Amino acid sequence: MSVSSDSTAGDGFEHATEESVEPLSRDKIFHILQTQRRRDALRFLKETGGTVEMRDLAEQVAAWENDTTVQALTSDERQRVYIALYQSHLPKLESEGIIRYNKSRGIVERGPLADQFDPYLDTANESAYEVETKESESSDDEIPWLRYYRVATVVGIAVVAAAWLGVPPVSFVPNLIWDVLIVASFTALSLAQLLTDDE
Numbered sequence: 001m002s003v004s005s006d007s008t009a010g011d012g013f014e015h016a017t018e019e020s021v022e023p024l025s026r027d028k029i030f031h032i033l034q035t036q037r038r039r040d041a042l043r044f045l046k047e048t049g050g051t052v053e054m055r056d057l058a059e060q061v062a063a064w065e066n067d068t069t070v071q072a073l074t075s076d077e078r079q080r081v082y083i084a085l086y087q088s089h090l091p092k093l094e095s096e097g098i099i100r101y102n103k104s105r106g107i108v109e110r111g112p113l114a115d116q117f118d119p120y121l122d123t124a125n126e127s128a129y130e131v132e133t134k135e136s137e138s139s140d141d142e143i144p145w146l147r148y149y150r151v152a153t154v155v156g157i158a159v160v161a162a163a164w165l166g167v168p169p170v171s172f173v174p175n176l177i178w179d180v181l182i183v184a185s186f187t188a189l190s191l192a193q194l195l196t197d198d199e
Helices: 026-033 036-048 054-065 075-095 114-165 175-198
Strands: 002-008 014-020 099-102 107-110
Touching: 026 036, 026 114, 036 054, 036 075, 036 099, 036 107, 036 114, 054 075, 054 107, 075 099, 114 175
Parallel strands: none
Antiparallel strands: 002 014, 099 107
């Protein structure tokens, strides 16, 4: 990357007057994105589109990480993410030219290389959504079968208990026949599920 910067704007950042940004290799991009906090920080900067306070960035990353809202965060959750971003992740992103980070003023903005990460951030978000959707669809499909197995189990236990206690008319049928019927019902359920899932 070759960047020539010679002016400092009122926002506290040095802005490049002439930039020629070389594309990063995929390996470099994936290395940067291997940390969830970095991905979340870049995602937040992309969504806001401008200069943000480091505190706001850390709070949103902490909220995503803890699957909660910014308002519901505990001070420990905030501090843990703030320290990691302050000491490690933001300096790393700045040294690579991906963000501009003014530590003394506590402000962050996208750098000249940030655009190269956008397609990967979009893909990561879409993939997470697709996985979540598929999981919810597959769990919806499994629910009827789970109910069928539960009913068969309850009926089987009731029949065995009734036969053991000698409750008529269950006690009039030999136990071996009840055993065969219970095993046959589970076998039929298993085969039906197997055939349905293959379709």
